[in-house]
Amino acid sequence: xxxxxxxxxxxxxxxxxxxxxxxxxxxxxxxxxxxxxxxxxxxxxxxxxxxxxxxxxxxxxxxxxxxxxxxxxxxxxxxxxxxxxxxxxxxxxxxxxxxxxxxxxxxxxxxxxxxx
Amino acid sequence: xxxxxxxxxxxxxxxxxxxxxxxxxxxxxxxxxxxxxxxxxxxxxxxxxxxxxxxxxxxxxxxxxxxxxxxxxxxxxxxxxxxxxxxxxxxxxxxxxxxxxxxxxxxxxxxxxxx
Numbered sequence: 001x002x003x004x005x006x007x008x009x010x011x012x013x014x015x016x017x018x019x020x021x022x023x024x025x026x027x028x029x030x031x032x033x034x035x036x037x038x039x040x041x042x043x044x045x046x047x048x049x050x051x052x053x054x055x056x057x058x059x060x061x062x063x064x065x066x067x068x069x070x071x072x073x074x075x076x077x078x079x080x081x082x083x084x085x086x087x088x089x090x091x092x093x094x095x096x097x098x099x100x101x102x103x104x105x106x107x108x109x110x111x112x113x114x115x116x
Numbered sequence: 117x118x119x120x121x122x123x124x125x126x127x128x129x130x131x132x133x134x135x136x137x138x139x140x141x142x143x144x145x146x147x148x149x150x151x152x153x154x155x156x157x158x159x160x161x162x163x164x165x166x167x168x169x170x171x172x173x174x175x176x177x178x179x180x181x182x183x184x185x186x187x188x189x190x191x192x193x194x195x196x197x198x199x200x201x202x203x204x205x206x207x208x209x210x211x212x213x214x215x216x217x218x219x220x221x222x223x224x225x226x227x228x229x230x231x
Contacts (some may be wrong), residue, residue: 046219049217
């Protein structure tokens with residue numbers, strides 16, 4: 001069974017500072033990995049995904065994440081945050097389609113609060 | 117494309133009443149997912165359908181919850197009778213499952229409050 005652990009439930013950071021949101025996954029097979037963002041009172045929006053190829057993945061709004069198979073991690077980073085990045089961030093995992101279509105399994109989320 | 121459509125956006129009801137949440141997936145998507153989000157438990161998968169057939173309902177909390185997908189463009193999640201602990205945001209998501217991975221799109225959610 002797959003699972004996702006987001007190590008920090010809340011991360012406060014000052015505006016224009018860098019941020020890293022941590023995500024570790026557990027799976028016995030190959031995986032696809034995702035980061036979603038949820039702004040207040042809205043649904044989830046895809047930030048970026050790793051399916052294969054380069055382990056450094058770039059997403060929207062200046063975010064990037066690096067897939068590290070040996071450490072089973074997929075940490076999200078941004079070099080300089082803005083007030084508008086304040087939101088809840090979810091890491092998710094699923095199996096490749098050849099292994100059978102599976103739903104996304106989500107971590108419990110990290111609330112990023114950007115302070116002016 | 118209008119995206120995944122959920123209705124109602126907000127529902128307030130009293131304990132014991134029946135609640136029906138509705139979802140219209142994106143046209144052409146053949147997988148549909150119902151999730152529940154709470155502060156305590158995060159985002160939990162309740163049930164998912166593929167080609168209108170329920171594939172895994174192991175996340176449905178108890179018999180008070182039921183879900184149907186009568187056709188490719190409509191699904192319902194019903195709670196009968198509702199209880200205060202069912203208060204949460206319920207999300208519907210859809211995806212086009214083919215040989216390669218496609219993005220899972222989420223609706224805006226239904227915020228349910230059971231008094």
